[in-house]
Each structure stands twice: as structure tokens, then as C-alpha cells.
Amino acid sequence: MRRIYIPLIVSLLAAVSCKDFSFISFGEEPLAVVGRKSLYFSDVKDIFSKGMSREDSLSLLQAHVDSWVKTQIKIREAEELFADDEDEFEALMESYRNSLLIYNYDRSLSERVDTSITNAQITDYYNRNKEQFRLVGPVAKARILAFPSDYRQAGNLRRMISSSSKEDYADLVDIADKSSFYFKEYTDGWHYFRDILTDIPFREKDFDAFLKRGKLYEYKDEDAGVIYLMSVQAYRNTGEYIPVEMIVPTIKRAIVNRRRADFIKSREDSLYAAAVRSRHVTLNIDTSAIVRPEPASLPRNASPEAAEESRRRPENEAPERERVDSTRERGAEDTVD
16 A cells, blocks of 8 residues: 655645755654655755755655655565565575674774784784795886987986996986986886886886896987986896785785684684573583494304495395395295195
């Protein structure tokens, strides 16, 4: 049954725009009724935004009420359609409720776990699980410089970008800055080599082979009149261990997740032990009843083959000799008759 109280909706709109519902006595007259379910204004008062016009408020309220009514009608139809499966639905609902309770309980326990992690703990975890951390592609630290191909000090730039001297590096940065050369640093951390190459034309296909072969790469763009230099400061090839610096967040999450799992299990074990001690839990498992039946006894001088045959023979199957003797006895009885 559907009843929607339009006059009440209209009368409420005078207060909707200012969000003043103090004059309304919630819970007295429902906006809509479907069967035994009722929708009250207190259930929908939060759908309105401050400053909405009466027309917009009425439209929004009407749409919300209609949606609620349609939902309740569909639920009633489904209840009638699946009435025979009510027990199954109840079991599913109970299972879902229990799962939801346990999930929220475990989450509340997880929030108590210490999430502070030291560098020593990170290093220890990394060393114990290094085999899990293998590179799927090479990584490197590098510098890239681009300058006009007619620059007279090109040779000096090649030397400085490959140098490990702090003075050479400072001079290189100064020249690039004053001459407005393109200069990009990839030395603040490890980067996948493919990402570094987005800043320079690169013709090599085998990244690993290139990194093993040399530290300086040069490409001259004849059309643009530009020389590109890339100096590789450090690298690790595919299959080598991932540098620990690249996976610190991953390791931290793994450590915290392990702590949470251990804490939850410890709490479960503690609750279980306490419940057993207080006799809130009764265990009625008779392990003595779970016994494999003994095989039929055999003569002491029985061979191992005979013992194996007896073990495999179904209980209702008599030995061949017994069947033969039984047949002879029945034949003798027939002769006597």
C-alpha cells in the first residue's frame, strides 16, 4: 500500500531553505507508508542544501520520497518471491553481520599497533626478504645535458658531466644556468631507466647492455643542431636486487601489516584462553571415538601377502577357501535330500 502526504510536504517547505525544523514534531505524521514501513521527515531533512528555493526543495523531496517508496515496494516483492528461501537469507544476513563485526573489531585493534619503524628495522626486513625484491627493469641515477652543437667548449662539458669532482659539478651547473642549457638531474634517488630516457633521444634497444658498456651517452640531433649528453652515475640491471631506497614505503607497510596480524592473533588467543578458563566455552570433542577399526585377525603363520589381501578385502567378502567349503556343504546337503 502506498500513501504519500503531499500537503505535509508543502507545509514543510517554508522552513527548508533556512534549515529551521524546530517547529516540527518529528515522528508524528509520516511522509509515506509502504506496508509496515514508514518514512518520516526526520529521515530526510539532511538532503536539503542551505539556500534552496521552495520549488527545488519540493522537487528534491518528492523525488526522494518516490525513490524510497519504489525501493520498499521492490523489497516487498522480493520477500514474497523468495519466501521459501527465508532461512537461507537469514543465514546469509547473520554471516554478513558477523563478518562486519569481526572486520570492525580487527580494524579497531589494528589502530592500536605501533606504526613507528626505524631504519634498522627496514634494513633487517630487506636483508631477510631480498629474494622477493628483484628488478623487472634497470634503474639508474643520471644527469642529462643538452646544448647547441656549435658550442666550442663541448669537450669540456663532456668531461665535467662525467666527473665525480664537486668542483666540476658546480662549474657544469653554473655554465648550464648562465647559458640556458637544458640540464636535468636524476641523482636525487633511483629511477627506472625508461623514465630517464623520456628526456633524451635514445637509439639503444638493450638497456641492460648499454648500462654495462659505458657511463656516457651522446646523441647529436643534426636537424635541431643540439647535442644531448647523458652521464650515468650508478645503475642496477634487470634481475638484480631493488635498491632498498626505492621500496621503503613497501617495506614499512609490510612491517606494520605483520604487526597488525600478530597483534590480532595474539588477542584472539588471549580471548580464547580466557573464555576456556572461565568456562564460557565448552568443548565436547571425544577424540577417543575417532579410531580406525582393526583388521580381522589372521593366523600367526600367515604370510605378508595374505595379511595385505585381508586388509584390502571388503568385510562382506569371504576368502576363496571359505566360499568353496560352503559350496561343498550345500552340495552335500542336496545329495542327502
